[in-house]
Amino acid sequence: MDDIRDLYQEVILDHNRHPHNFRKMEHPDATLEGFNPLCGDHYTFYLRFDGDRIDEVSFEGSGCAISKASASVMSSVLKGKTRDEADRLFTLFTGIVTGKMDAVEHLDELGKLAAFVGVADYPVRVKCATLPWHTMHGALHGKDESITTE
């Protein structure tokens, strides 16, 4: 049972209990819903920009501890990042938890996201961890498109 703590790290349990930036945002620059029909995880993400930088990220919704903690940590990490940096973190995070990238090589870059390294050992839970990131990524790029149309 001890190795279950490799998945449910204290960081993850804390963020699940007390998620950061867990609120609806008034007047976001981008918003997108993320839904996992298999397990019913359902979140809405909100992004606000200051020029090229992400000024604020928030989210609301419900789901398992892994998805909620992932959304919470992501929202903290992305604040102040440029779009390119956010894209890089998206690639890094999804690469690590799907086992395509080696966590040990990227520990510095991962920072707080390192709490999710253990997810790679639980294939059925990978989508829980990546759902917030895919949703954020969509919102980030959807916003680009709507800026072009306006």
Next chain:
Amino acid sequence: MNTTWKDDTVTLARSVNAVRFDAEKARADFPALHQDVHGQRLVYLDSAASTQKPQVVIDTLSEFYSRQYSNVHRGVHHLSQIATDLYEGARSTVRSFLNARHDEEIVFVRGTTEAINLVAQTFGRSEIGPGDEVIVSEMEHHANIVPWQMICQEKGAQLRVIPIDANGDLQLDHFEEMITPRTKIVAVTHVSNALGTVNPVREIIRIAHAYNVPVLLDGAQSSQHLPIDVQELDCDFFTLSGHKIYGPTGIGVLYGKRELLERMPPYQGGGDMILSVTFEKTTYNEIPYKFEAGTPNIAGAIGLAAALKYFRGFDIDALVAHEKELLDYATGRLEDIDALRMIGTARERASSLSFTLCAVHPHDIGTILDKQGIAIRAGHHCAQPVMQKFGIPATARASFAMYNTREDVDRLVEGIKQVLEVFT
């Protein structure tokens, strides 16, 4: 199983000579149960999703593919005759298991999902018209909602829903007033996969038949837990899935009363479902072959027959009593856990226990139990309307079968305590 349920004198006589079900002995027949998962003895509590297979089913499949295999029907050679005899023998075994009147009332399909789709696409296509109505219940599996929704949409008909109450019981007082001259069929589950509710199907059938409305019973969760007698039930259609009653995957049964099946148009077109074909006109085969186009799941049917024979080798009353005792024991032990909320507390239940834990999502429960070698299911159980009714996205579900024991329940309870420990 030679007598009906309602015969009180027989029930009394049985209880005097009550046979105790030996779950340990049954366990020995299931090789998959005798393995460790994550370093601990497997506790398999996911039988409502699919049951494990007894050795006799595995051996039957192996023997069939090793020595008896051929395509069925019309073959003039030795093996084809053997395979045909086994396949049609399997039909007779199913007929006897369900106590249907005729072999031809047994149609082999892939499972309950296909059985219901078959009825919706044949009976539904010919009998349901614009403005007509189909009645289902709020506790249905998606397999008994979506096929009806599809045919209703196509025909401009209405889907009507018998509501459930906060315990997960059908609100039957609403049922009779829902039946109108436009009601073409009532399709309800015998036992709920998400809540474990055993529905008062005799009452439903009695009411529906008073208005000449046929009733389909989804037996995916009942055939392996309750004695089934389709003549005594007087249901018009009954469905079961082989893999949920200790048989192989990919095989299931649609039972239909002969006069209804004869009236229905074919399902799929192809070989075996025809008597003669010209480019001008095709004459369809008789039932049940009219509904079994193409090479059937021969091995599946034979494996299912082996499973049903195995199942019938037990005293059904003793088996039902064992599973009920286990469910009662599990209910009592789980109710002692403060943080646990039972979802579904119907008057009569079978096999399945759904629950949520305060502040722990069912998927996290499932993962942490799995790490302790305990297999349960977490999710919406293909019954999203039930989840909506209870205002939850998902539940954790432990489901029991003949091979489960009190020790399995104790392991589950200990496992849940570990889950709570991780999350506090």
